[in-house]
Amino acid sequence: MNKVITINLNGRAYQLEEAGYETLRAYLDQAAAKLQGNPDKDEIMADFEQAIADKCDAYLGSHKNVIGAAEIDEIIKKMGPVDAGGGERAAADAPNAGRAGGTLPPKRLFQIREGAWISGVCNGLAAYFNVDVALVRILFVLLGILTHGFGVAAYVILMILMPVARTDDDLAAARGVKPLNAHDFIEQAKSRYADFEREFAKRPEQPDAMAGREAWHKWRDDMKAWRREWKADMRRERGMRRAEMHAHRHELHEQYGMGFFRFVVGVILVFLFAAWIMALVSVVSHGTAFGFALAAGHPLWVPIVFLCALFYVVAAPFRLLMRNARPWRRRHYSAFIDIVESLFFIFALYLLAYTAGMMFPSVNEALSTAWNYLRSV
Amino acid sequence: METKDKFDPIRKGLLEFVVLRVIASRKVYAADILKILDSTEFGTQEGTLYPLLSRLRREGLVEYEWIESDAGPPRKYYRLTAKGDEQRKVLERYWDDLTATIKNL
Numbered sequence: 160m161n162k163v164i165t166i167n168l169n170g171r172a173y174q175l176e177e178a179g180y181e182t183l184r185a186y187l188d189q190a191a192a193k194l195q196g197n198p199d200k201d202e203i204m205a206d207f208e209q210a211i212a213d214k215c216d217a218y219l220g221s222h223k224n225v226i227g228a229a230e231i232d233e234i235i236k237k238m239g240p241v242d243a244g245g246g247e248r249a250a251a252d253a254p255n256a257g258r259a260g261g262t263l264p265p266k267r268l269f270q271i272r273e274g275a276w277i278s279g280v281c282n283g284l285a286a287y288f289n290v291d292v293a294l295v296r297i298l299f300v301l302l303g304i305l306t307h308g309f310g311v312a313a314y315v316i317l318m319i320l321m322p323v324a325r326t327d328d329d330l331a332a333a334r335g336v337k338p339l340n341a342h343d344f345i346e347q348a349k350s351r352y353a354d355f356e357r358e359f360a361k362r363p364e365q366p367d368a369m370a371g372r373e374a375w376h377k378w379r380d381d382m383k384a385w386r387r388e389w390k391a392d393m394r395r396e397r398g399m400r401r402a403e404m405h406a407h408r409h410e411l412h413e414q415y416g417m418g419f420f421r422f423v424v425g426v427i428l429v430f431l432f433a434a435w436i437m438a439l440v441s442v443v444s445h446g447t448a449f450g451f452a453l454a455a456g457h458p459l460w461v462p463i464v465f466l467c468a469l470f471y472v473v474a475a476p477f478r479l480l481m482r483n484a485r486p487w488r489r490r491h492y493s494a495f496i497d498i499v500e501s502l503f504f505i506f507a508l509y510l511l512a513y514t515a516g517m518m519f520p521s522v523n524e525a526l527s528t529a530w531n532y533l534r535s536v
Numbered sequence: 537m538e539t540k541d542k543f544d545p546i547r548k549g550l551l552e553f554v555v556l557r558v559i560a561s562r563k564v565y566a567a568d569i570l571k572i573l574d575s576t577e578f579g580t581q582e583g584t585l586y587p588l589l590s591r592l593r594r595e596g597l598v599e600y601e602w603i604e605s606d607a608g609p610p611r612k613y614y615r616l617t618a619k620g621d622e623q624r625k626v627l628e629r630y631w632d633d634l635t636a637t638i639k640n641l
Contacts, residue, residue: 169609190583199590206566206590206612210582213567213608239581242588 163225168212169205174224179231183211186235193243195326210238269324269333276481277425278318286334300429300436424480431477435470439463540577547578552588553631554578556616556624559598565611589614597623 164180166173175183190207194200214234215226226234268287270279281299285292303310324333441447442462480502554576558569566585573579592598597620600612616624 171609194587197587197590199594203586203590206586207582209609210566210586216608237581239583242584 161228168215169208171212173212173215173226175226175231176228179226179228182228182231182235186238190241192326193241197243207238207241214238266335267329267332268321269329270318270321271324271330271333275421275425276428277314277422279323280314280317280321283321283324283333284317289335296432297436300433301440303433304437304440421481424477428474428477428481431470431474435466435474438466442466551578551580551584552592553624553627555585555588555592556597556620556627559614560616560621560624563613563615565603565613567611569614592620596620 162177163174164177166175166180166183187204187207191200191204194203197203211234214237215230218226218230266287269283271282271286272279273282274292275282276296281295282292285295288295299310299314301310302313322329324330443459446459554573555569558564558572562568564572566582566589569589570580570582570585589598593600596617598614599617600614602610603613604610
């Protein structure tokens with residue numbers, strides 16, 4: 160027994176099994192994403208809906224008024240991948256040629272917003288040169304320090320010049336992976352879901368982190384089974400996956416409300432990061448940081464470890480904020496609640512620091528020295 | 537590699553020409569075009585054809601009119617514009633040149 164969802168295709172109502180609905184939804188979202196920028200997008204989408212409706216009609220009869228999930232699979236197979244290239248001649252050949260030869264298309268430099276601190280420049284550069292984003296960030300900050308701010312200007316210039324990866328194809332080009340050959344858009348949906356779930360498994364404050372990890376392992380095993388007989392397996396797992404993926408896509412459209420907030424927190428993070436790197440450099444080169452001289456006899460690793468721990472603690476609340484302001488949170492309002500929670504956490508942290516400062520004058524002194532040092536910089 | 541695969545990009549590239557010819561020969565709507573092409577080497581799918589038709593329309597090569605059908609909603613019937621017909625002739629001439637060249641090699 161399956162739940163039935165009624166949908167409107169070009170003005171006519173059709174009843175689909177839930178799993179079929181999710182598949183169709185994913186297909187149409189995919190089509191819309193592919194046709195992004197096409198001036199006739201709405202019209203083509205309406206034509207697609209009509210063609211799907213016509214194909215649905217073929218399955219319906221007096222004794223049957225619900226379209227099954229398997230039938231939707233058939234219909235989508237018949238519709239075929241959406242070839243945005245049919246619209247733009249030049250664009251049509253590049254990805255296809257790459258696909259036919261089995262080689263990858265050239266990488267392109269994009270800003271990648273997912274997981275960005277400020278605008279995604281470092282993220283994009285990291286993807287382009289295939290190195291870890293942390294390395295790029297360190298290089299940028301070092302560059303900024305060594306060139307007295309030129310690095311910041313470089314960042315701003317790149318931020319203006321580099322296009323932002325907005326579509327799946329952009330992201331594929333930025334990361335140098337194969338662009339979606341829409342035949343396996345379902346594969347892509349699955350990998351998205353995996354990313355999504357891995358995030359969940361990673362998140363320490365998530366109470367069901369273990370459950371997420373287990374779910375991911377299960378998913379991975381399923382993938383192997385899928386390759387063999389994906390159709391049968393799909394029917395079992397799909398509904399839930401599609402719903403998650405759809406929620407994710409939906410969130411992406413809402414991320415702009417969060418944009419400014421993320422930007423501010425990102426800038427704070429970068430400043431903290433820069434201060435940390437400067438302190439490290441200063442400790443290594445002069446044996447001082449924030450006005451404290453390294454006491455004679457102490458090995459160098461003590462202040463380094465201390466600075467790392469300090470950065471970790473000070474940056475933690477901002478990282479937390481960043482994470483909770485992520486667009487791919489499941490629900491908008493819950494992201495909001497998480498932010499309020501995080502703000503509380505920061506407040507509590509500073510309250511704690513303040514109390515410590517009151518109780519132990521030396522802590523207070525150290526903090527104000529650090530603050531004065533930062534200001535003098 | 538099969539013969540068919542070797543000509544894959546060529547068939548793809550010829551699709552626009554083929555569609556122009558189909559539209560020139562009779563009054564068709566999208567599903568007719570698919571059905572006609574399906575019995576040939578140029579079989580294609582909605583996902584490819586619809587964006588192509590929309591581009592041809594944007595370039596002023598084809599136009600359509602809505603015609604009521606006895607089964608279901610009205611359909612878009614396509615026909616070539618004067619410019620589209622001109623384009624078809626140019627492509628046909630070029631195609632003849634191409635095949636002649638290949639034969640004479």
